[in-house]
Amino acid sequence: MDEKMTSGEIAKKAGVSQKAVRLYDEKGLLKPTEYSEGNYRLYDKEALEILEKIVALKQIGFSLEEIRDNLVAGDAKDIEEALRMQLAVMEEKRYRIDMVIDAINRTLARKGESLDWDDVAGIVQSVTVDQNADRNHWLMMQHTVPGEDWYVKVFDSLGFGKEEKVLDLGCGYSKLWRNNWKDIPCGAHIFAYDIRGSWADDFEKFLEENKSDLPEGVDIHLVFCDLENEETWNLIEKNKTYTRIVAHYIEGELKDAEALVARASKVLDKNGFFSINGPDVNTWNFFFKDAMKEAGIEIPFIDDVIADQEKERDEFRNMVTKYFAKVDVIGLQSSFRYDKADDLLLKMKDTYEGQEKFFAKNADKIKAYFEEKLEEKGEILITCDSHFLHCYI
8 A cells, every 4th residue: 555644744755744635635636635534634655746846837837727728637739838838928028128138227217316106107107118118119120111210101101391380299218300310301390298207318318418419400408297297288288289190009007098099199280190090900800810820820810919909900090089179091101021940930929918828839830931941041021011190279
């Protein structure tokens, strides 16, 4: 007969507390092999192996619920799938930890000894938002077709003229201006607004170092204010109306996007327009849908994703028309080149966050499909559509 262990003995062998053993029993992960005459829990070697597995899986980040639901049954397929899912989760956590470390370092360097808790909360939050956007932009830049500059395209679409009076809402890093520095029309007056602690801090330094290179008569006023505060709009209204108002890549960061749209409509010159981009249908959906169909891989959630994005886009555009007499949809295209299957798989994972189970099951097949396509073509080119709303009163 196998030697039996008490809860204290099995806990000691596995390096955990008796309290942990009782908890695993309550959660249905580790049941006693039998009970003694005195009704004490007894465990055998097989139970010890299960306990050691639970301890190991907890160490690599699984919750007790995940261990119970996916692993204790011993299904090898479920274990592999769960491990792949956990790997994706832990990689994302590592990236986010790196972001937080960087955000804290930047906060300390910027604020010195004048920190208070409100500053810390606000600055870290805004920097983290910027870093998420910056990561996405960095990944896009790695695959942009050489010779294309997205922000030159956007700049050209805005049709700036001489003596333009521009209101830039949520200017951030300001590639719209940086990448077109010497092409800003003479005499333009630009009022750029953003919160302190964002990438606009870097634009402040850039502006100071490069303002002498601006075309004749151009001045840029960088103002650090919260665009959702009434005081900010009182300040904006002091300059009366603007011939161009730009609010790009900001809608998703606002608590109340409609309030900003409504306020912008009140300070727009009758001969100008307000440019904003909001929710849209991601072109990548159609690329991945066609690719998975050709690869013979079912992707059951993609039609729902497209439908949700269409609904969100239409609701946003309908909201904008409440405040403007005319709204033109301006389409711009950008092209991306991929020559590695891993990069395409990463892009797909980024596009469909929260679908770890799908990728755990299909990642190898997806990668193999892209590798085959790349072997045939050498590279894969994808043209994406982006839409801006030009709004007139």
